[in-house]
Amino acid sequence: MRILNLDLGERSYPIYIDTNTLGQPELLTKHIHSKQVLIVTNETIAPLYLAKLEKLLVDYSVETVILPDGEQYKTLEAVSTIIDTLLEKRFNRNATLIALGGGVIGDIGGFAAACYQRGIAFIQVPTTLLAQVDSSVGGKTGVNHILGKNMIGAFYQPQCVIIDIDVLKTLDDRQFSAGLAEVIKYGLIRDKEFFEWLEQNLDLLINRDNDALAFAIEQSCINKATVVAEDEKESGVRATLNLGHTFGHAIETGAGYGTFLHGEAIAIGTCQAADLSRRMGWLNDDDVARIINLFKRANLPVKPPADLSAESFLELMSVDKKNIDGGIRLILLKAIGSATLAMTIEQKYLLETLYEYGRN
């Protein structure tokens, strides 16, 4: 078993990565400190893994909330549904909430845990590749608002993250590819060696080879944990994890939540960020081609939707969280393996990217 530690002082926690972690009750139960456990999951995951998780919890008083599946349900109403259940079932503040699902379930469940009685314990059991390599690690929780993604939320760290590689066997191809977008991101922003490993081993990953998956998940989590430990509340370097996300959030919001998977939108957004980095003089044509090519090999879209105009992008990007006092700040690439927060982007280059990239 690979065990990583996210070092956040008194809020530190382990990330367990292995096959069959859901067959090991003590991994879970040593992090639960009361009888009451609420499992939050969705309609897709419940038939697959809920019984397996419940089997680990026979000695506990377990309740379950099953939400509909999809980013469009990542709303304050979903959080209310969970809190209604917690109250109706008289959960006290020592209770534990387990989020069993992908990024949406982790974000909703984590935020509900953060808010209920001003904070109860929670545990992440991510069931998508994207959640395993990104959203379950680092304590960002929250829900969407019709005017912007993740606009309502909290920084709230789990007790532990339990990653079972076996669950990726049932993940559909589209979801799996979406997860690869965030894996590729780590290589791009801070780990050139990993990016090159991905170029060489992407086919193994696509074929869901266990060893390749374990390595890619571990490297992703190491990169994520290192960045989060340095900057938990995103006042500096953590922002580099948002490579492609300002473009990507605009795509998700503009196209309507649920049209694109988060990872798909991030793939497109990262290609846009790479194009803009080239216009800024930081990447060369070959770098951009390598990036686009790797996303394509991962079966990810690389062009923005034709009906989302440059004007819509500008409008949507200006409400993104990463923007301070009106100016647009973006994470761009100085090189493959090196991201930077660009504060003074020449408007001309941004407009060129929006008007030209992927428009033909």
Add this chain to the structure above:
Amino acid sequence: MRILNLDLGERSYPIYIDTNTLGQPELLTKHIHSKQVLIVTNETIAPLYLAKLEKLLVDYSVETVILPDGEQYKTLEAVSTIIDTLLEKRFNRNATLIALGGGVIGDIGGFAAACYQRGIAFIQVPTTLLAQVDSSVGGKTGVNHILGKNMIGAFYQPQCVIIDIDVLKTLDDRQFSAGLAEVIKYGLIRDKEFFEWLEQNLDLLINRDNDALAFAIEQSCINKATVVAEDEKESGVRATLNLGHTFGHAIETGAGYGTFLHGEAIAIGTCQAADLSRRMGWLNDDDVARIINLFKRANLPVKPPADLSAESFLELMSVDKKNIDGGIRLILLKAIGSATLAMTIEQKYLLETLYEYGRN
């Protein structure tokens, strides 16, 4: 000017107590670090103090949300209203939210600030005695659920608390008395000398003598700040601040939010806690009489509503946050000036208090 510091490491902040603090722009502006400011207030306070506050902020881009007045509006919907405005007006994560009002406004505004983009700066400008001595200090924010008070919230500290004693001039008598309930609480739980000062000076307070008010507010805030600094997240001693609150929350929820003011319910609840402390053998008849008498002199109710049965109390008390794994835990008094978290309350005594206290 009296300036207290709430010592919470990197989350430390000052509490300013004086007359005319709302005439001193720099007190406020030195804690604001961006152009965008949202003032959250209510329909009662806005006509009285909103213009005065806005005058301090002429150099800022100020928006306002005016909520209806009352505990019954302390809901997730009110938080949504604030977040809608923040997004519609494109507030970024460097923005500051100012809560101008009583405890309800501070709790709602603070929770909205905690959640918006996972946390923006906020400042408390409490306008009721209760908010000045209690709810504005210590970082508890949140809203009510139909099944329980403050069930949805966050621990989220402000940048500063600005207490202007002059605003108490416009506070109606009922609200003023409600604030005195929490002032008396500090004497009861940890400051016998202050309790005795209150017995001697209550008439000065009732007449809103500035010096007496400044002293009582300062002593209350010192007591609160000391307890919070020791136990920010309420894993221990902070629970003693909840003297009377488990009974009180049951009264508020049972009677319907808005029927009793929070301080009124706490006065009754504290008398119930005193009665139970006597049955436990900790207070004598004279202690209980002194406590009830002081609340009466502060024009506060001391008996539970006749239509709230002992059975309803039990039902409502069991969902209170202070209860762990089914057992009822209550803050009781070992003596005047000394509170304790009673974990093993004899059911018999609790029932006697519920069936007998104030029922004749």
